[in-house]
Each structure stands twice: as structure tokens, then as C-alpha cells.
Amino acid sequence: MSLKRSIKDILDQAAKQEGLEEEYNKQSFSKWKGLINNWLKDSKTYNKFKSFLFFTQIFIGGASVGVAILVKDIQTTYIAVSIWMVYAVVNIFVNLVYRFYPDDYEKFSKDVKLIKLIALSERLAGKLALFEKLTEHDIIDNREVIEQMSYRIKDYSEMNDEIKQVFEKCINPKSRFSSSRETNITLSLDDYELSDKEKVKLNHITREISETAQTLFGGKNYSAKIYLRIIKKFNDEEVEILVPFSRFPTKENFGSSWIKSRGNLSSVWECLERGKEQVVDFSEQDLYYKSILAICLPGRIGVLAIHNEDDEVFKVNVSELDCKALALVTKQLVMEALEVHE
Incomplete structure (x- = not known):
């Protein structure tokens, strides 16, 4: 096997483990898997989800009035406190997701690629480290x-x-x-x-x-x-x-x-x-x-x-x-x- 072919095979195998095989085959960026893939597979869906988060945030903020009316008629303090706690948790969660949701889809996609490429580099570095430990560069005359x-x-x-x-x-x-x-x-x-x-x-x-x-x-x-x-x-x-x-x-x-x-x-x-x-x-x-x-x-x-x-x-x-x-x-x-x- 030629050295160039060996280099390509090593990159292909390591890239596949990181979901980057399409990068090395010069094709489109490999899609995410699972739930994240379904939400963020393209910029259109990405923007729809961001809009959904925005209106959900407004809705939850306005829902505080309804929660207050509901809790007012509840005589049990424990239940009232529990409802307010659930409301607060949901409100905080949605606000945090919206706050940290990236504004630029293209930048977000590049950041994901960068993280995966770093992981790929670390994997290849680990293999090279093993190679270095496995062999000794002997300078005694053979x-x-x-x-x-x-x-x-x-x-x-x-x-x-x-x-x-x-x-x-x-x-x-x-x-x-x-x-x-x-x-x-x-x-x-x-x-x-x-x-x-x-x-x-x-x-x-x-x-x-x-x-x-x-x-x-x-x-x-x-x-x-x-x-x-x-x-x-x-x-x-x-x-x-x-x-x-x-x-x-x-x-x-x-x-x-x-x-x-x-x-x-x-x-x-x-x-x-x-x-x-x-x-x-x-x-x-x-x-x-x-x-x-x-x-x-x-x-x-x-x-x-x-x-x-x-x-x-x-x-x-x-x-x-x-x-x-x-x-x-x-x-x-x-x-x-x-x-x-x-």
C-alpha cells in the first residue's frame, strides 16, 4: 500500500469516528444525528426553532398573570408554591436556551466542525504518541x-x-x-x-x-x-x-x-x-x-x-x-x- 493511500485511509477511519468523513471526501457537511439533527439540519429549520423559542419566551412571560390567578384560588400553600416553582423552572430554562442559542447558523455550523476537527486531531495525536512509545530510534551501528x-x-x-x-x-x-x-x-x-x-x-x-x-x-x-x-x-x-x-x-x-x-x-x-x-x-x-x-x-x-x-x-x-x-x-x-x- 502506498504512503499516500495509507494517509487517506488513516484520515478516513479517524474522520468517520468523529462524523467528519464527508469533509475528507470533499462533499457536504455530515448531518447531525438524533434529535439535534432533526431540529438543526438546515438554516431554515434552525431559524424556525429560534422563532419558536422567542415566542415561547413571550408566552411564558405573559402566562405569569394566568398562573397568579390560578394560584390565588388554591387554598393549599404547598400546591401554590409548587406551581410557582414549576413555572419559574420552565421560564428560566426557556430563557437560557434562547439566550445561548447561536444567532448565526453558518458560524454555529463552523464552530461544530472546529470542535469535531479538534477531537479528530487529538485522536490522531494519541495514535502518534502510541507509535512513538512503541518504537525506539536506535543509533547503534547495525x-x-x-x-x-x-x-x-x-x-x-x-x-x-x-x-x-x-x-x-x-x-x-x-x-x-x-x-x-x-x-x-x-x-x-x-x-x-x-x-x-x-x-x-x-x-x-x-x-x-x-x-x-x-x-x-x-x-x-x-x-x-x-x-x-x-x-x-x-x-x-x-x-x-x-x-x-x-x-x-x-x-x-x-x-x-x-x-x-x-x-x-x-x-x-x-x-x-x-x-x-x-x-x-x-x-x-x-x-x-x-x-x-x-x-x-x-x-x-x-x-x-x-x-x-x-x-x-x-x-x-x-x-x-x-x-x-x-x-x-x-x-x-x-x-x-x-x-x-x-
Whole structure:
């Protein structure tokens, strides 16, 4: 089931419990049930009932004279007092109902919707709270998963000489980097051990994440990359690299891979090293995006990077729960796509 479909199903189920299903189906406002529904189902009936209350109020006020005449002829004080008490209760009740009866039907209808939407939000918040307690965002290295994913990239020794030179520089303890761009390489699709079916699955995941970001953070023009942490031997040394396994929108390759090095780390490596999400501003650089939300995947198996043209969108709209949900879902979907097991 797609993420967008899952979102719609959750809203439909929760809205139905609050009588708001028609709101999410873009149809007319769901009618009230029971007696209130019969009285207030439209503005015409609503106004009739208000008129009825008004004239009832006048009638009861005038009826005090009749009650006084009736009580005057009653010899028993107890009965007379009881009649006056009943009259007073009815009079007060009608006056209160009329006083608190809303004057504007449209405003009244909107207020009812607002109350129900608040209740719906509280119900969804409760489900999210349960979700948060149910799972733990583990930042301890999951070596078993990382090793299984590492087999999906060819050995570094099999790559071209230009890429090998970057590896040699990164593992050299005397190397100094003025920019993290000096530690990136671009792998060809031939360097991946992925079937066409797996590529399609991974592309579907990044597309859905990009679309879901619009719902989570608002706005549009989102793109996404999924980096997986690869560990292999190069010149008898263990070298780590964050390799993009998918990107959306799709281009001729998956983009830059980032080799771990001493000193100037790329933003995705900083995110993985910290073990949590971070927002990076690229507004001063000439790129197709202005900011990145980088999210460390559980077990530090990789990083989800979501890009946007707006340099403020992530600073304003991102919550820790959003990132946790994205991290857990991305990890699960990637492991299913690549048939990786813990």
C-alpha cells in the first residue's frame, strides 16, 4: 500500500469516528444525528426553532398573570408554591436556551466542525504518541544490515583510476580538504549490484517520500535521495562511503557518493555521525535545492536526504516525530526492497 493511500485511509477511519468523513471526501457537511439533527439540519429549520423559542419566551412571560390567578384560588400553600416553582423552572430554562442559542447558523455550523476537527486531531495525536512509545530510534551501528548492503556495491579496486585516487587521498592521514566536495565521487550504475526490479522499488520509495513531504511540511518541489552506508576494503584498509541507492526525480545516475574522511565532512556524514536529523542551508550555493533535511536511519545504516527549493521550509515545519517516522519507514521499505534481514 502506498504512503499516500495509507494517509487517506488513516484520515478516513479517524474522520468517520468523529462524523467528519464527508469533509475528507470533499462533499457536504455530515448531518447531525438524533434529535439535534432533526431540529438543526438546515438554516431554515434552525431559524424556525429560534422563532419558536422567542415566542415561547413571550408566552411564558405573559402566562405569569394566568398562573397568579390560578394560584390565588388554591387554598393549599404547598400546591401554590409548587406551581410557582414549576413555572419559574420552565421560564428560566426557556430563557437560557434562547439566550445561548447561536444567532448565526453558518458560524454555529463552523464552530461544530472546529470542535469535531479538534477531537479528530487529538485522536490522531494519541495514535502518534502510541507509535512513538512503541518504537525506539536506535543509533547503534547495525553491522549485520550494513554488511548485507555493502555487497550491493562492487569492490573499490574494480572502479576506475579517477575514483581510486579519491579513495587514496581520503584514507591518507596527511590529507587535508578545503571542502567536503573533494571527498565525493560519482558511481556509474554498473558499480551497483541491483536488479531492474530493485531499482524500480527503490525509485518508488523515494518518489513516495517526496510526495509525503508535501503533506508533512507543506509547500512543493521536494526531491529525495536514500544514502546507504557501505563498508569495504581498499588497500587493506576499511573504507566507509555513503552511497545513494535511489533519487527522485530520476536522473542519469544516483548522484554523488561521499567517502568518509578526516576533517571536512559532508552534510550527510555529519548527520550520520550525530545519529540524528539536521537541517542544512545551501541557499548561498548554486544548486537546484536551497536546503536539505538529512535524517539518520536507525542502526546508522544510512541517511535519508530530502531537498527543497525553499531555504526556510524545514526550519519552520519539521518536528522530531516527523523525522522519526520517516527514518523508521525508510529503513523498513529499503530492507524489504533489497531483501535485507536483521
